[in-house]
Amino acid sequence: MHSHSGFPQPGYKLVIAEKPDAAERIASALGPLRKVQQNGVRIFIVDEGLGGQAYVVCPASGHLYGLGSSSSRTIYPTFDLHWQPLQPSFKRATGGGSFQRNNFESSTFRRIRTFSELAKGANCFIHACDYDLEGETIGSNILLFACNISTGLSAYRAKFSTLTESDIRHSFSNLEPLNPNLTSAGRARHAMDFLWGINFSRALNQAGKSNSNRNGNLTVGRVQTPTLSFVVNREIEIRTHVPIPSWEIVVRCEKAGTVFELSPEKGSFERERTAFDFYDRISGDKFATVTDVSKSIVSIPPPFPFNTGKLQSEAYRISKLPPAKTLAIAERLYLQALISYPRTDSQKLPPSINYKEIIDNLSRSGDYVALVNQIKGSKRANSPVQGPQDDPAHPAIFPTGLLPKRDLSPIESKIYGLIVEQFLAAFADDAQDERISAKFLVGGVIFTTEGARLVKLGWKKVYPHCPSQELLLPPMEIGEIISIVSRELRKKFTAPPNRFNQSSLLKKMESAGIGTKATRSQIMLILQQRGYTQTLSNGNLAPAEVAFSLVRSLEEHCPEIVSEKLTRKFESELERIADNVLSDSQVIASSMVAIVGGLEKIRSGRMDIGLELGEAAPIASAKGSRPLQRLKQSSLGACPVCSVGYLRIVVSKKSGKRFIGCSRYSKGCRASAPVPQKGILKPLGKACEECKWPIISICYSQSANSKPWVLCPNPICYKRLS
Amino acid sequence: MAKQRETCGICSRLRIPGSNYCIEHETALKELRRMYHRWTVAFDGIKWERYLDTISKLQESGQWIKEVAKFELKLSLSGS
Numbered sequence: 001m002h003s004h005s006g007f008p009q010p011g012y013k014l015v016i017a018e019k020p021d022a023a024e025r026i027a028s029a030l031g032p033l034r035k036v037q038q039n040g041v042r043i044f045i046v047d048e049g050l051g052g053q054a055y056v057v058c059p060a061s062g063h064l065y066g067l068g069s070s071s072s073r074t075i076y077p078t079f080d081l082h083w084q085p086l087q088p089s090f091k092r093a094t095g096g097g098s099f100q101r102n103n104f105e106s107s108t109f110r111r112i113r114t115f116s117e118l119a120k121g122a123n124c125f126i127h128a129c130d131y132d133l134e135g136e137t138i139g140s141n142i143l144l145f146a147c148n149i150s151t152g153l154s155a156y157r158a159k160f161s162t163l164t165e166s167d168i169r170h171s172f173s174n175l176e177p178l179n180p181n182l183t184s185a186g187r188a189r190h191a192m193d194f195l196w197g198i199n200f201s202r203a204l205n206q207a208g209k210s211n212s213n214r215n216g217n218l219t220v221g222r223v224q225t226p227t228l229s230f231v232v233n234r235e236i237e238i239r240t241h242v243p244i245p246s247w248e249i250v251v252r253c254e255k256a257g258t259v260f261e262l263s264p265e266k267g268s269f270e271r272e273r274t275a276f277d278f279y280d281r282i283s284g285d286k287f288a289t290v291t292d293v294s295k296s297i298v299s300i301p302p303p304f305p306f307n308t309g310k311l312q313s314e315a316y317r318i319s320k321l322p323p324a325k326t327l328a329i330a331e332r333l334y335l336q337a338l339i340s341y342p343r344t345d346s347q348k349l350p351p352s353i354n355y356k357e358i359i360d361n362l363s364r365s366g367d368y369v370a371l372v373n374q375i376k377g378s379k380r381a382n383s384p385v386q387g388p389q390d391d392p393a394h395p396a397i398f399p400t401g402l403l404p405k406r407d408l409s410p411i412e413s414k415i416y417g418l419i420v421e422q423f424l425a426a427f428a429d430d431a432q433d434e435r436i437s438a439k440f441l442v443g444g445v446i447f448t449t450e451g452a453r454l455v456k457l458g459w460k461k462v463y464p465h466c467p468s469q470e471l472l473l474p475p476m477e478i479g480e481i482i483s484i485v486s487r488e489l490r491k492k493f494t495a496p497p498n499r500f501n502q503s504s505l506l507k508k509m510e511s512a513g514i515g516t517k518a519t520r521s522q523i524m525l526i527l528q529q530r531g532y533t534q535t536l537s538n539g540n541l542a543p544a545e546v547a548f549s550l551v552r553s554l555e556e557h558c559p560e561i562v563s564e565k566l567t568r569k570f571e572s573e574l575e576r577i578a579d580n581v582l583s584d585s586q587v588i589a590s591s592m593v594a595i596v597g598g599l600e601k602i603r604s605g606r607m608d609i610g611l612e613l614g615e616a617a618p619i620a621s622a623k624g625s626r627p628l629q630r631l632k633q634s635s636l637g638a639c640p641v642c643s644v645g646y647l648r649i650v651v652s653k654k655s656g657k658r659f660i661g662c663s664r665y666s667k668g669c670r671a672s673a674p675v676p677q678k679g680i681l682k683p684l685g686k687a688c689e690e691c692k693w694p695i696i697s698i699c700y701s702q703s704a705n706s707k708p709w710v711l712c713p714n715p716i717c718y719k720r721l722s
Numbered sequence: 723m724a725k726q727r728e729t730c731g732i733c734s735r736l737r738i739p740g741s742n743y744c745i746e747h748e749t750a751l752k753e754l755r756r757m758y759h760r761w762t763v764a765f766d767g768i769k770w771e772r773y774l775d776t777i778s779k780l781q782e783s784g785q786w787i788k789e790v791a792k793f794e795l796k797l798s799l800s801g802s
Contacts, residue, residue: 240786242784243777243780243783245764246764272764493782496782
């Protein structure tokens with residue numbers, strides 16, 4: 001290990017944390033901590049922590065390694081893949097794909113180097129990343145590639161569901177051996193998705209060029225494409241909806257100032273003539289006779305504890321918060337130790353989380369004392385309602401009871417409040433509704449009505465986000481005659497199904513068994529970013545024209561790519577790797593067989609696919625969707641020379657040097673400008689006052705104190721020359 | 723050899739063989755025909771043109787259904 005002032009002597013335990021915030025929480029739970037910078041990475045040192053041991057806690061920053069392939073981008077099938085350090089993420093901002101060539105090492109490389117250096121002085125490694133497939137993959141890759149630990153003899157796993165001191169100390173006192181099955185499942189998922197994505201995307205793009213001038217960049221994903229097919233097929237249902245007529249008869253009665261509606265017991269009418277005949281029969285009657293009244297009390301238990309999907313759908317329903325954002329906020333709350341791990345399938349709250357302590361702690365907060373008082377004396381005080389779904393890794397989402405150390409943002413408060421209210425509601429009594437149904441005789445025909453009245457609020461006092469649909473009826477007795485105030489014959493037409501919104505699409509993915517709790521919201525985001533779907537003003541999702549062509553073409557030529565069945569089969573096989581029933585090589589091999597079969601179909605149908613995909617290209621561009629939108633996003637700004645194209649960073653194939661050029665070079669625009677070869681280049685979103693070229697900034701250091709160089713890139717700009 | 727690009731009578735997509743329409747509008751036409759029977763039962767007989775006219779004006783009708791209904795109505799009225 002590099003000698004470094006303030007470092008403990010070699011022989012410490014190296015703890016791998018998933019994120020810097022988690023690293024600090026873990027270190028502070030283990031003992032008094034010191035912060036040290038190494039290679040620009042903040043690490044946390046506990047000289048004498050739990051068990052008198054020295055700990056060095058080093059954070060990753062999510063995935064440090066990703067899959068790559070060295071095969072040419074036009075070759076398929078390719079099964080050549082390897083793990084490699086992830087490339088810097090600032091490529092996009094500079095408008096091109098080849099800007100790793102700069103002076104400074106990316107944060108990823110610095111973290112990897114830090115792990116490698118710290119590993120040399122460690123006698124024991126503790127994998128303390130989030131306990132799920134992604135966390136397992138992040139930590140095990142660092143152990144394997146950065147720390148060179150593959151045997152697992154000196155490596156252990158710390159499992160915890162909250163970042164509270166007690167939970168962390170308990171997990172570090174009860175370290176477990178690494179779980180190679182979970183690691184294999186995590187790596188297999190990445191490998192499968194990678195192979196699926198690059199092979200089918202390459203095949204489709206080449207097919208797209210076969211019989212048309214389509215030059216787009218279509219992407220296909222194992223989960224992404226079946227999800228897109230849900231949106232497209234729903235849109236087709238909506239656009240091909242033929243309304244079917246029906247007639248319903250409504251009789252309005254009035255008693256004691258309350259007006260209520262009666263409907264024929266037999267329901268609505270499918271034929272116009274029958275409806276009119278029926279209506280004629282009752283049109284002379286001025287009274288309805290009560291023939292039957294029945295009352296019942298219905299208990300409504302509290303909603304099940306939140307798992308990831310339910311939290312996301314409730315946040316969307318109540319606050320219209322996109323699922324990906326909800327998960328990101330929940331993740332922040334978890335890192336502040338305010339809630340348990342938010343990526344869970346479980347709807348169960350086990351007694352081991354210590355309900356009483358959490359509720360007692362919540363009652364110390366002024367915000368929740370009133371809610372806690374509501375559940376005092378409840379029959380469920382010691383046994384909260386439990387849902388059917390379970391997750392062996394984590395319980396349902398619950399508040400830890402710790403109070404926030406800083407003011408939460410309004411949106412964080414909203415999500416935190418929702419989690420607390422739902423948690424407390426799980427301990428509250430059932431709500432109760434009184435349901436009344438009554439039958440009437442009008443013109444010799446039986447009519448019915450139903451009413452509902454909330455008689456006991458129960459958990460609805462604590463979780464007030466499920467309002468009751470009350471429909472009040474006056475008290476009635478059998479034989480009573482009630483006056484009819486009006487009657488109506490209504491013609492109705494069946495409505496098309498609703499478009500998916502982010503919440504309903506998430507539920508659809510869940511019920512179809514595709515994706516994971518952590519990836520579903522990301523997949524929806526990717527569909528949007530790639531221009532396949534767009535969010536309408538009412539929050540509904542609509543597919544772009546290119547999505548229709550893609551899904552339709554794939555359904556015809558290679559239905560397995562669109563099929564949710566195949567994706568679901570692979571999901572279950574991945575779970576079986578984690579359960580040690582199947583090996584990762586078996587599952588990847590079966591996925592490779594499916595890929596080869598699918599590619600063969602695409603290859604044989606490539607002329608038709610090319611034609612079908614080609615026809616979407618002009619539609620997509622004309623509506624300003626993906627290709628044009630992407631060009632705009634990645635450009636520095638509009639070209640002031642031709643006024644049509646966009647200036648962007650181009651890398652010369654000959655010299656490998658970068659310069660600014662117009663996107664309409666092939667159409668004759670020769671606008672170009674040299675730029676410095678080093679440093680991160682960013683457009684500032686404003687134009688030079690003199691020549692209207694976009695102003696750019698060049699940053700030579702990633703430190704917050706460094707000042708960027710701001711300039712107009714136009715070499716003949718008068719302002720620049722002067 | 724590249725196929726000859728004949729476009730749909732309604733949009734710029736490719737026409738499917740033996741039809742006036744692209745696959746989307748052809749699907750809509752099939753659905754329109756399939757549901758005609760339900761309408762004839764509901765109204766004790768309704769003429770195809772009246773059915774098309776009503777469908778093309780209903781808010782609940784799908785976008786492709788409306789487009790095909792208008793197009794078919796035009797064809798029907800022009801006698802082709």
